[in-house]
Structures are given as structure tokens and as C-alpha cells.
Amino acid sequence: MKKENEPILPPDGANNTQNNAENGTDEIKYQVFYGDSEEIARALAVAHIIDSANERTVDVERPKIPFSRVFAGLILPLLLNAGAIALFIVFNDAIPVWAFASVCVLIFLLFIKHFVILFVLAYQKFAPVSLRTACRFEPTCSNYMLLAIEKYGFWRGFFKGIRRLLRCHYPNGGIDYP
Numbered sequence: 001m002k003k004e005n006e007p008i009l010p011p012d013g014a015n016n017t018q019n020n021a022e023n024g025t026d027e028i029k030y031q032v033f034y035g036d037s038e039e040i041a042r043a044l045a046v047a048h049i050i051d052s053a054n055e056r057t058v059d060v061e062r063p064k065i066p067f068s069r070v071f072a073g074l075i076l077p078l079l080l081n082a083g084a085i086a087l088f089i090v091f092n093d094a095i096p097v098w099a100f101a102s103v104c105v106l107i108f109l110l111f112i113k114h115f116v117i118l119f120v121l122a123y124q125k126f127a128p129v130s131l132r133t134a135c136r137f138e139p140t141c142s143n144y145m146l147l148a149i150e151k152y153g154f155w156r157g158f159f160k161g162i163r164r165l166l167r168c169h170y171p172n173g174g175i176d177y178p
Helices: 038-054 067-090 097-126 141-152 154-167
Strands: 017-020 025-028
Touching (some): 067 097, 141 154
16 A cells, blocks of 8 residues: 555556667656556656756856967957057157047957957856856857857847847747857
8 A cells, every 4th residue: 555655656667767779878768658647657757857857967168268369359459559559658749639549449440359259258168157058049149149240240240149148038049040
């Protein structure tokens, strides 16, 4: 006789353990067959939920950030702006302020693509796993940003990436390549 709080276990034939010949591991398949009782089906579902919760591991790709990206996105623009500032200080009377400001804006516009790519790579490398796995799309929003910038150029790709970030919530999701 079954006790009231005793867990319901499937009968011996309903264990559904099969040897997977492809990778040499035991794979447990939880299947409910026609004629199984509701108690067996519920027990199999609970066992599947517990097993999947215990074995859940998330593998997040952490890209390496090459020095060329750091140089193009951060070091070179800073050096060029420092050079522009030095020229402005040395030739204060000869260079008008509007020319200095336009050179700084031009340097910013020339290297913003490299800076944004460096920022996305740094996010992918250092963001916590819980944040990285929260994306509801495939590819992830950060990968989408990189792909969109590569495919459409900086301005159009950047705004496509921002629109994708704004869509990354329930009920949206799925496969969405740029």
C-alpha cells in the first residue's frame, strides 16, 4: 500500500534508460506511453525537471580581445587627440578654435566604429553569465551588433543593433540575423 507522502516512482519497465551508441553515454529519455497512469507521467515529468535543473550548465563564449582592436579602438584615437591638443597649445594663435574642434570631431568619427566594436568585445568578455544568457534571440544581441556593423557599416549597423537591444524582451525572441 502506498503511503500518502511517498514519491511516485515509475514501474521497472518505465525507467526508459537506453544506451546511446553514438557518444557512449547513458541517456535517460522520459516518455509517457498511451495507457500509462497520470501518476507515472507526473513522476517522469518531475524527474525530468529535477535532472535538467541539476545538470544545467551554461557555456558562454568569452572572446579574446586582440591588441589590434585595442590599439585601433582606444590607443590610436587617444594619441591623435593628444597630438591635436598639443598642436593647439603650441600654435594657439595660428589655429582657430573651430579648426581644432573639427579635427577632434573628425578623429572621433573616424574611430567610433573601432571603439564600439572594442566595447562590445569587452562586454562579451567581462559581462556576468546571467546577463549574457538572458538574450532571447539567436545570435545574441552583442553578436548581432557586431554582425550588423560588419554587414551594413557603422551607422546603419549600430542603429540596427540598438533596435535589436530594445526588442530583446518577452514575447520577442527566436532566430534573427542581420
